[in-house]
Amino acid sequence: MALKPRIYKAKISLADIELNHYENLSLTLAQHPSETLERMMARVLAYCMNAGKSLRFTKGLSSVEEPDIWARTLDNQISLWIDIGEPSYDRIKKACRLSQAVKVYSFNLKSDNWWAKEQEKYKDLRASVFQFHWKGIQALAGLVKRTMDLSVTASDGLLYVSSENGTCEVAWTELQSNEPS
Numbered sequence: 411m412a413l414k415p416r417i418y419k420a421k422i423s424l425a426d427i428e429l430n431h432y433e434n435l436s437l438t439l440a441q442h443p444s445e446t447l448e449r450m451m452a453r454v455l456a457y458c459m460n461a462g463k464s465l466r467f468t469k470g471l472s473s474v475e476e477p478d479i480w481a482r483t484l485d486n487q488i489s490l491w492i493d494i495g496e497p498s499y500d501r502i503k504k505a506c507r508l509s510q511a512v513k514v515y516s517f518n519l520k521s522d523n524w525w526a527k528e529q530e531k532y533k534d535l536r537a538s539v540f541q542f543h544w545k546g547i548q549a550l551a552g553l554v555k556r557t558m559d560l561s562v563t564a565s566d567g568l569l570y571v572s573s574e575n576g577t578c579e580v581a582w583t584e585l586q587s588n589e590p591s
Contacts (some may be wrong), residue, residue: 413443418450420558424458425441427565433461447551452494452517452542453478455550455569455580460513461516463490477505496524496555499531512537516585517547525585532586539586546580553578 422435437562439459441450457465468476479492491509494501496516505512514537515525522543530537547568553560553575563570569580 415440415442416556417441418554418556418558420454420560422454422458423561424461425561425563426459426461427563429564431462435461437467447554448517448547449494451550451554452470452515452547455542455562455582456492456494456513456515456540458569459515459564459582460490460492464487465490465492480509481580496528499528499535502532502535502537506536514539515542515582516540517542517544519544529585536588538588541575541583541585543581543583549578550580552576570590 418439418441420435420437420439422437424433424435426430435458437454439450441447447463450567453467457467460479464481465479466481467479473483477491478494480488481490483489488509489511491505491512493505493512493514498516499509502512503561512579516539521544525539525541550571553571553573555573555575558573561572567582569582571578571580
């Protein structure tokens, strides 16, 4: 019998100071049996950084043909493809053909090595690449509960997260910018 995902609920009060975007989000998260809390919370942060764009979580790790998060147009075209982790060049090349915009959010200890190896290949792709700093992601994973009320504020390359379990800061770096015109 296959293992089932673990379900989490998150109510998020989002304030993106730089984009002047404020929103209350109510998310249902399915943690794949092989997914760590750190990766799940990196998905949440990526969602927050792109909120307001008709985003949806996909089957993620359960389907290699889909990103972790996407937005679709009314005619069912993919307008935004978001992958979490360290995807292969071929995967992101394919995503660039399928979607108007592609974003990658790397988050773990091997992130620096992955980017050093892949950045030359990625420079020709129409993809933006970001890196969440690992220590912040670890601290954020420590705040996780099955039902969470979070406050997320984005400003100056930092995500400030507070919950009833505590607070943390997650710094992020833009490794490659390639926003569509």
